[in-house]
Amino acid sequence: MAIDPGIVGTEFPPTTLTLDAGRLRFFAKAIGEQNPIYTDADAAKAAGYADLPAPPTFLFSIELEDPDPFAFVAAAGIDMRFVLHGEQTFTYHSTAVAGDVLTARPRITDVYSKKGGALEFLVKETAVTRADGSPVADLRSVIVIRNPGAGK
Template sequence: MAIDPALVGTAFPATTLTVDAGRLRFFAKAIGETNAVYTDLDAAQAAGYPDLPVPPTFLFAIELESPDSFGFLARAGVDLRFVLHGEQSFTYHSTAVAGDVLTATPRITDVYSKKGGALEFLVKETAITRADGSAVADLKSVIVVRNPGAGQ
């Protein structure tokens, strides 16, 4: 089933998260980060941060706090058995730190296909802002959907 290009422009409910220092330490350990600024408050402050900074890819996890973080795919008629994570990119505007209240606001910005419809692509962009509205980062995710019935 082809992904409807009319989805372009669709916005999804925002997800808000208060950044927790313990969670940042856990995330840093999970990704193998060894720089002490991500796990030790004294090291972070010595480096000029007011608190532990958010590791670079942590922001992707904010949307996963949503009760139905992949529901938009089901609503688009996508069979999750054929989904691949194709690409992820981040454009940073400022550094978030423990204690910040961050909001992720996602929307679909493109839908296209390749190989005669055998591969469909859904592009989702997410703005991450602080409670005061200041920009933290813009995330871009490309989801690839294999369509076994097309292009044959």
């Protein structure tokens, strides 16, 4: 089943999250981050941050706060049994810190296929901004879908 290219441009409801210092510490420890700026507010402030900075990959987790974080996959009619998270990139504009209120705004930006349709790709880009609208980061996620019916 081919992904309908008509979904390109589809925007999904934004997700807003207030960055909690405890949650940032937990995430830093979970990924094995050793730099104290991510777990010690005094070290973060000594390094010039207003509070604990969000570890670099933390922003990916904002959309996971949504009650249905994979709605974009279902909206494309994709069977989750054939899905692989293929790529994730981050373009940073500023550093988010504990206390920031961030909003993630996802949208589908591309669909394409390879290997005669055996592999399909869904590209989702997410703009992350502060409550005042200032940009924090742009995330790009590529989902790979194996199409078991291709080539038969």
